[in-house]
Amino acid sequence: MRTSEIRSKFLNFFEKKSHAVLPSDSLVPQNDPTLLFTGAGMNQFKDMFLGKGNLNVKKAATCQKCLRTGDIDNVGKTASHHTFFEMLGNFSFGDYFKQKTIEWAWEFLVQELKISEERLSVSVYKDDHESYEIWEKHIHIPKSRIYRYDQKDNFWPANAPLLGPNGPCGPCSEIFFDQGEKIGCGRKECDPACECDRFVEIWNLVFTEYDRKEGGKLEPLPHQNVDTGMGLERMARVMQGVQTNFDIDIFRPIISSIEEIAQVKYNGRVENAILMRRIADHVKACVFCISDGVLPGNEGRGYVERRLLRRAIRDGTQLGVKDSFLYKLVPIVSNVMQDYYPDIKQRRENIARIIKNEEEKFHETLEQGTRILEELMETLHKSNQKTLSGKEAFKLYDTYGFPLDMTEAILNEKGFVVDRNGFEDELQKQRLQARTASQMTGQVFDTGPLSKIKDISKGSKFLGYNQNTCQGKIIAIIRNNELVDVAIVGSEVTVILDQTPFYGESGGQIGDTGILESDGTLIQVTDTRRNDDFTLHTGKVIKGELKTGIVVEAKVDVQRRNDIRKNHSATHILHYALRRVIGQHAEQAGSLVAPDRIRFDFHHFSALTKEEITRIEDLVNEKILENVPVSAKELTIQQAKNAGALALFGEKYGELVRMLSMGDYSKELCGGTHVDSSGEIGLFRIVSESSVAAGIRRIEAVTGMSTLKREREKEDIIQEICEILNTTEGKLVTKAQDILHELKNLQKELSRVKQKELSSKIHTLIENAKEVSGVKIITRKLEDATVDDLRKTADLLIKSAEDVAIILGAIQDGRVTIIAAMSPNLVKRGFHAGNISKEVAKLVGGGGGGRPDMSQAGGQWVEKLDDALHFATELLSKKILQTISS
Structure with a gap:
């Protein structure tokens, strides 16, 4: 029975039992921060098991894609272990429980799959008397094939009563297929607990009926739930009669x-x-x-x-x-x-x-890392040591991208080991450095000024989400890398306030500009940045005298702020559109949000097509026109992830985060400033799409008035072209096509005229050729000739004489071009156009080469062309005479 048939039979069977057959969840759990990958069929139903889910079903069945790496070292070594596998499962959320679950499982195996009852054994949790009785009295399995095991083998999660974790749990009953005494250890007393391959676990029936509390207390859940899992590959192995999962049809x-x-x-x-x-x-x-x-x-x-x-x-x-x-x-x-x-x-x-x-x-990476590792092993061998330091292993990992497990594998093959503790220490150091590294440019705030400011203040309170102006007290003034109490007119300063509406550059959004003013004092703020909890306003004292301790009115440039808000909100919609159009892998990899443009980097492997760009642009504009509300909430990181917020790759978040929501389609963790509703963004247009690095693409775009400005600039260009071509916009394409057609006709005519001129020159060139021992030598400079002209002339000359050697030269765009050609007879006698042109080109400061019959060369010394052609005549004459004498 093919794997696909088993899958279909299972889902159809439970559909007939009134189960809703639901699609597999993604390998990437959508709203579950506890999991890196989906590892079981029940993962997508966690809320349903807790009585909090929104699915309008009581019974479900799925074939779930799963990925687990906990047993990765066993993959390939055993008959059953995988990283990726499919799990067939049926689920009950407070509907049926143990008896129906066991009855249906038996019915499916025995009646649908036609597995012999004698080949099936079961296990139950040692204290689960109810399940034991169902198997014995209702299914009529002999006691000799019903096994009682402890919480390690027959409880989910394993050892939950004793070790946890807290939460939903319950006993389980497993079904095994007996491959026969010839398989495995061969012992007569062998049972499903044996680690040999005789008994294949094919189905695990989990009865989630308890809520584990601290101290191992098991309280009954409000609803009794069922979660079963049948490994599709294992079942296919049984049905196809093969020894391992790797021998099945897929x-x-x-x-x-x-x-x-x-x-x-x-x-x-x-x-x-x-x-x-x-x-x-x-x-x-x-x-x-x-x-x-x-x-x-x-x-x-x-x-x-x-x-x-x-x-x-x-x-x-x-x-x-x-x-x-x-x-x-x-x-x-x-x-x-x-x-x-x-x-x-x-x-x-x-x-x-x-x-x-x-x-x-x-x-x-493998080649480079292996070479370095071999050198390290040689050093260890010479010094009679067996352990590679954690620092060296970390350098291979951090600098060369060499995975630790691969380093260990190679070392183990040669009898060496890695100091794992040392490696972990180095890794921890790096993480600490990354967390504490300053985001400021320059070293000034890493040493003196900022450390002193931290002694007197805990930071600047940001009020800019709701305000464009506020009063703030000056905590500190920094000038020339030093803390000062006073700054006079003309001073370049960095000002720190106790509270501010200015947004400091972070998350791709550039900092605000504006003014700080009080009685008789004005500071023009040209940039704002964040450092730890402090907002740093950089600018120049325009009027008055700036002093620490005074209160100033901080005023953000509102128009500029609004343009930035529009662009930042547009990046969120663009992010959504990219993931919708080209795939969920198109995750943000960096951005720049400026008042006049958006730069958005994302993960993708090829250039976007014109159709994809159009679809993305259309989808963004559709969402803008929906004019959905844009709202923000401050939550714990866990709450935000539970709500489905997207955390951007490479960003680091504190315990409290700001979740920005746009309608029901976009939720991201974002500390930036945004519009109140999507309609404020206006029109969105993509300006360009390009590559940044391997697997990273970049979109540049504009919104709002910048879009209008760009369209007007394009209209001005079109109008100017129309005036030059003496036509209207509606006829511009036709006019351009007519001009191109006319240009092609003129080029053809010009080519015919040139060809005619060349043909008329050929006779003259042959007549004036120097003849040496019956071979005509033609070396000539052609005025205003292109490379194509030189080649055509050489072709005509070759056809006009039996024995002819040709060197033609021309000057074009400040460079010399030389074409050498030899008639077939001369080529047979050993003449090589490529070698000769190379020799001649040396005199004009260049080089070249090519085929024996024709070649091209060139150089940059245009004033030497005549000398080079004279040399060519002498060179050819000597070669002809040498050929005759030999």
């Missing part, structure tokens, strides 16, 4: 392709089989990760994916594969999975491109 084609690429047999050496299984597993995991928007990176999900890819690449090198190869497996994965996941096939070219790019980058 793995064999992948492994066969690996065999072909590596030229290694899967059923040969055990070590090679392990490598092939792991490659197949990891590439499949990465294909699905990328499809769900995760790109290889250095943090979080991206790092997990990169680690999987790099392990697979290293496994390939151990099989003898030197070049990139994983990308070639993407079509195979898409083909075997397309029945239930057609989107994989639709995106396979993009997925393959991403994987190939990562492979190519890692091959460079």
